[in-house]
Amino acid sequence: MSLYTLSLGIIVIVLSVFCLFFSIKNWMRSKININQFLVFYALSLTIFTVLYIIVQFPNASLLSASIGENFSLIVVLSHILILIALQFLVYLKNWKMLYTFPMIFGVILLMSLYLTPNILLNVGFFLAVFVLFLYDGLKNKMGVEIGLAFVVLFALNYFPAPHLFEELVFPIFRILSMVIVLIGISGILDKLVFIDKEKEAKIRSAWIAKRVIVKEQ
Amino acid sequence: MIGQNSISLLNDFLQSIGRYYAIVIYSLITIILTIRLIKDKKESGNINLIRLLILGVFGCVYWINILEFLAFETPILPVDAIGFQINDFSLYNFGLGLAVTLGIVLAAYINQLKPFYFTALYFYFGLLVLYFYAGTSLILLPYIYITGITALTLQMYTGLKLKDNGALGVAVFFAIAFVTILLPEEGVIGVLDALATLIYATFGLIFALGYFKPFKEPGGK
Numbered sequence: 001m002s003l004y005t006l007s008l009g010i011i012v013i014v015l016s017v018f019c020l021f022f023s024i025k026n027w028m029r030s031k032i033n034i035n036q037f038l039v040f041y042a043l044s045l046t047i048f049t050v051l052y053i054i055v056q057f058p059n060a061s062l063l064s065a066s067i068g069e070n071f072s073l074i075v076v077l078s079h080i081l082i083l084i085a086l087q088f089l090v091y092l093k094n095w096k097m098l099y100t101f102p103m104i105f106g107v108i109l110l111m112s113l114y115l116t117p118n119i120l121l122n123v124g125f126f127l128a129v130f131v132l133f134l135y136d137g138l139k140n141k142m143g144v145e146i147g148l149a150f151v152v153l154f155a156l157n158y159f160p161a162p163h164l165f166e167e168l169v170f171p172i173f174r175i176l177s178m179v180i181v182l183i184g185i186s187g188i189l190d191k192l193v194f195i196d197k198e199k200e201a202k203i204r205s206a207w208i209a210k211r212v213i214v215k216e217q
Numbered sequence: 218m219i220g221q222n223s224i225s226l227l228n229d230f231l232q233s234i235g236r237y238y239a240i241v242i243y244s245l246i247t248i249i250l251t252i253r254l255i256k257d258k259k260e261s262g263n264i265n266l267i268r269l270l271i272l273g274v275f276g277c278v279y280w281i282n283i284l285e286f287l288a289f290e291t292p293i294l295p296v297d298a299i300g301f302q303i304n305d306f307s308l309y310n311f312g313l314g315l316a317v318t319l320g321i322v323l324a325a326y327i328n329q330l331k332p333f334y335f336t337a338l339y340f341y342f343g344l345l346v347l348y349f350y351a352g353t354s355l356i357l358l359p360y361i362y363i364t365g366i367t368a369l370t371l372q373m374y375t376g377l378k379l380k381d382n383g384a385l386g387v388a389v390f391f392a393i394a395f396v397t398i399l400l401p402e403e404g405v406i407g408v409l410d411a412l413a414t415l416i417y418a419t420f421g422l423i424f425a426l427g428y429f430k431p432f433k434e435p436g437g438k
Contacts, residue, residue, distance in 0.1 A: 100332055
């Protein structure tokens with residue numbers, strides 16, 4: 001494992017710890033289901049990033065072993081991360097008919113990992129999931145959803161790829177996606193980009209009304 | 218004493234009769250069920266999903282029988298082309314798999330298990346995607362057997378619990394159909410298989426005509 005990969009991996013871990021911190025902060029503020037889920041999700045994201053570093057060491061060859069064509073611990077866990085996010089979206093949207101779809105199609109995708117060296121089906125499916133999250137997030141102006149969309153991209157960067165990609169390109173993409181995940185989960189995106197104009201107008205008019213009353217007095 | 222040759226001849230004869238019988242009976246069943254579905258749609262304005270699913274199940278069995286008839290009784294289709302004895306997706310296994318999958322969908326729909334309405338369909342079409350993508354489906358036959366037995370059990374349970382003639386009818390139909398799939402077509406047991414084919418086709422017709430009514434007053438607890 002090169003120093004370059006290790007240092008970038010540690011940056012990813014730090015970013016995921018920040019995600020965990022912000023999700024816990026959100027949960028302390030409001031103990032709704034979404035925040036509770038985000039705490040567990042950020043925790044699993046952190047564990048995943050740590051596990052990835054552990055797997056890279058030569059002593060952990062048992063953990064990095066791959067069964068069949070591409071069925072290895074890290075790839076399977078990255079699949080599970082995306083599928084949990086998709087399951088959460090389905091639950092959030094109350095699409096009851098699709099409740100079992102992520103699990104069932106996940107099994108099919110894991111089987112394809114075992115059977116064929118080609119991961120086009122998996123990448124294609126997860127890119128569709130990314131677009132779905134992004135579209136829905138932009139439509140509803142939800143920063144958390146945009147963050148989850150980039151978790152999908154983040155996990156996609158752990159898929160098997162040519163050596164050059166795995167060593168040079170993917171670590172940078174992981175950091176970039178994790179930064180957007182952090183921005184989404186921390187609420188910065190909601191505060192700075194998705195400003196609720198109606199709410200802002202209400203606050204502004206309330207302030208103007210107050211000023212008028214003060215002046216009149 | 219009956220010789221091996223006579224049994225083989227009797228078996229071939231019964232199997233052949235069974236195929237002709239099945240093709241006629243299933244044509245009738247499909248027509249009757251389609252007419253009933255259309256009539257229902259005209260009366261209520263909506264498509265009755267239970268009728269549609271039952272038509273789907275019988276339509277799949279009809280498809281299997283057409284393939285068997287064309288392959289074994291006519292020179293139109295070679296036996297290898299229908300994939301009668303292969304473990305992967307074939308014209309024959311596709312129909313069989315879809316029939317048992319629709320059986321599960323029907324059971325979920327009757328029991329109002331909304332999250333599970335399409336679970337079996339997702340899995341089946343996932344297997345189909347995997348087949349086109351990876352060239353193998355790996356677990357198609359275990360899936361067909363497990364899903365078939367599950368569908369049969371669920372239909373039987375639903376039929377008895379809700380005193381539903383439709384669910385119980387499909388369960389009995391599946392049970393006899395499974396016997397014909399499990400039994401080999403050769404030798405003495407082949408004769409039993411041929412008889413079972415005749416029985417389940419006849420039962421299908423009785424069911425489609427609406428004469429299968431073990432519960433006079435449907436609707437249990």
